[in-house]
Every structure is written in C-alpha cells, then in structure tokens.
Amino acid sequence: MIKIRTSQGLEFVQQHGQSILDASIAAGYPILHSCRSGRCGLCKAKLVAGDTQCYRREELPAALSQHNWILTCSCSALSDVQLELGAGQPMRMAKAVKLPCVIRQLSESGPDSLLVSLQLPLVCRTRYQPGQRLCVLNAAGLSGTYQVAAVLPEQRQIQLQLARHADSALQHYWFAEAQMDDVLTVLGPLASEVAAGAD
Ligand code: FES
Incomplete structure (x- = not known):
C-alpha cells in the first residue's frame, strides 16, 4: 500500500495500477485535472520525496521536469511520496462529498463555450458557492475539475461554463455526446481558491 502525502495536508492511498490522480479521485481529494x-x-505537482514512474514525462515542459514536477494523471508512485501541489489545488482535509446529478441545461454560450446546468439531489445538504471547484465524472469514468459559475438554489442547480480548449475524450463528451438527463457524479467542493485557466 503506497501513501501519497501533500504539503497541503492531504493524504491518500494509491492502489496497484492507479495513477496518482486516479488515487486522489478515489480517495475523495481530487487533484485538479x-x-x-x-x-x-x-494536474501537475512537484515531487518532494519518493519515487514515481511517469509514462508521459515528455509532455511536461523541460523547465518543469528539470525541477521535479510531474503530471499526476500520467505517473504512478513506486514508493510513499510527498508532493507539493500547484496553485489552486485542494487545500483542506475536509473530504469532498460525492453526489449524483442530472444535466438539465446544455446550451452554447459562445462559439467555443458551453453552459451546463446540473441538478443536485433533493437531499443534498452541501451548499455550493460560485467560484468553488468540483470534480465531475461521467458514466464512462471521464472526469474533469470545473469552477462553479453560478448557483440556482431554488432549482438545486449549479452551473458550469465550459470552454473548448484541448482535444480530449472529455471535451468530446461535453461538446459532442452529452445529452439532457445524462446522469453524472459531482465530487466537491474542492476549495474556495480559484485556479485560472481551467475549463
Ligand atoms: S495533464 Fe494531467 S489532467 Fe491534463
């Protein structure tokens, strides 16, 4: 059993075959991705101690990989490791809550952007705030972290503004496959800090 610790105080276990990112999602402390x-x-993090095996290290800019930064989606720990997460990553030990939700609105809000409204269950006690971050997982297991753009408390809905950027399976899901009433899972809130530049 391999333990992952972060300088922010998060601690979780990596199972055999998992990436560090997958381990963080399974533990309920999803690293932004x-x-x-x-x-x-x-998803980058600085490796402070321990050994990792990285299968896509070449994707990191040389300046970052020289200073022990890794991409947690593309690395597994080979021993207990200590990481320093990048700015905007989860800062607290409170475990994120996992809830089912349903897509209630899916509309283009610009040439390359999408407004998504997610309806939370009736029994949801979690109070989300605009600016908080959530991890959203679809039925195929694809996941991404997003900033809450708006909250509609009467309808128990949260809204996300998604920007089309890199070509990925998750982007393909949102912009080509997602349908009204798709059931997704939200995991959060992650932190009140806002990391610029994500979806
Ligand atoms: S590089 Fe790891 S989630 Fe994008």
Whole structure:
C-alpha cells in the first residue's frame, strides 16, 4: 500500500495500477485535472520525496521536469511520496462529498463555450458557492475539475461554463455526446481558491 502525502495536508492511498490522480479521485481529494492525457498541465505537482514512474514525462515542459514536477494523471508512485501541489489545488482535509446529478441545461454560450446546468439531489445538504471547484465524472469514468459559475438554489442547480480548449475524450463528451438527463457524479467542493485557466 503506497501513501501519497501533500504539503497541503492531504493524504491518500494509491492502489496497484492507479495513477496518482486516479488515487486522489478515489480517495475523495481530487487533484485538479482536465484532459487526463498529459496535455493540459492542470494536474501537475512537484515531487518532494519518493519515487514515481511517469509514462508521459515528455509532455511536461523541460523547465518543469528539470525541477521535479510531474503530471499526476500520467505517473504512478513506486514508493510513499510527498508532493507539493500547484496553485489552486485542494487545500483542506475536509473530504469532498460525492453526489449524483442530472444535466438539465446544455446550451452554447459562445462559439467555443458551453453552459451546463446540473441538478443536485433533493437531499443534498452541501451548499455550493460560485467560484468553488468540483470534480465531475461521467458514466464512462471521464472526469474533469470545473469552477462553479453560478448557483440556482431554488432549482438545486449549479452551473458550469465550459470552454473548448484541448482535444480530449472529455471535451468530446461535453461538446459532442452529452445529452439532457445524462446522469453524472459531482465530487466537491474542492476549495474556495480559484485556479485560472481551467475549463
Ligand atoms: S495533464 Fe494531467 S489532467 Fe491534463
């Protein structure tokens, strides 16, 4: 059993065959991520101690990999590791809550952007705020982290503004496959800090 610790105080276990990112999602402390394929850089972390095996290290800019930064979507820990997460990553130990939700609105809000409204269950006690981050998982297991753009408390809905950027399976889902009434899972809130530049 391999333990992942972060300088922000998060601690979780990585199972055999998991990436560090997958381990963080399974533990309920999802590291911010988007493409899961080594291209967006959102999931990066600095390796402070321990050994990792990285299958897509070459995707990191040379300046970052020289300073021990890794892409957690593309690396597994080989021993207990200590990581320093990038700016905007989860900062607290409170475990994120996992809830089912349903797509209630899916509309273009610009040439390359989408407004998505997600309806939370009736029994949801979690109060989301605009600016908080959530991890959203679809039925195929694809996931990304997003900033809450607006909250509609009467309708128990949260809204996300998604921007089309990199070509990835998750982007294809949102912009080509997602349908009204699709059932998704939200995991959060992650942190009140806002990381710029993500979906
Ligand atoms: S590079 Fe890891 S989620 Fe995009």
